[in-house]
């Protein structure tokens with residue numbers, strides 16, 4: 455950190471949306487342009503899609519390995535989504551927060567609720583992305599060649615359920631124009647980093663500032 459105030463506490467930025475509303479694209483663009491934030495790589499029992507890399511997009515694990523992660527308390531949260539399990543590994547998140555780095559989560563409403571209720575709930579900033587129309591959402595899902603018609607129908611059915619949780623989020627954005635949406639996400643991040651509670655060096659900085667005024 456180059457701030458004169460010194461270190462700050464990291465934050466957990468959650469991006470949720472129905473599948474296909476552009477959240478993965480937004481995440482990638484945000485991460486590419488900001489070295490202070492990194493992605494929480496979830497563990498999942500889902501099979502990799504074409505082009506997905508183990509350890510980068512997800513940690514792809516078998517059911518038994520996921521059971522072990524749950525049983526040993528290695529996950530900060532986990533949930534069933536589309537018949538598979540997804541969860542957030544605890545250790546990288548705790549290390550980043552303590553180190554004043556931010557973490558981005560591409561997780562669903564169930565995971566967001568669990569993070570809010572966890573010990574780190576005060577570090578959470580949550581954003582929900584809405585598609586401009588359901589038709590647009592359907593088109594985006596169809597353009598993903600890897601998913602079958604059945605999977606797409608399931609994702610559309612689940613979209614309404616996911617959207618019904620919009621009011622549980624701190625911020626809600628309509629992803630009509632990806633450039634504008636990214637600008638809004640970056641603006642939220644910049645603003646939330648400046649919260650007084652996150653600037654842990656502030657009290658010392660102000661004390662020094664006032665002392666400086668008293669010097670002859």
Ligand code: 5GP
Pocket residue numbers: 470471472473496497500531532533535540541542560561562563564565566
């Ligand atoms: P996909 O299979 O399309 O990559 O992801 C399906 C859904 O699972 C998305 O809504 C995504 O946000 C959610 N998801 C991905 N990782 C996690 C996780 O670690 N925890 C939870 N609760 N949801 C996740």
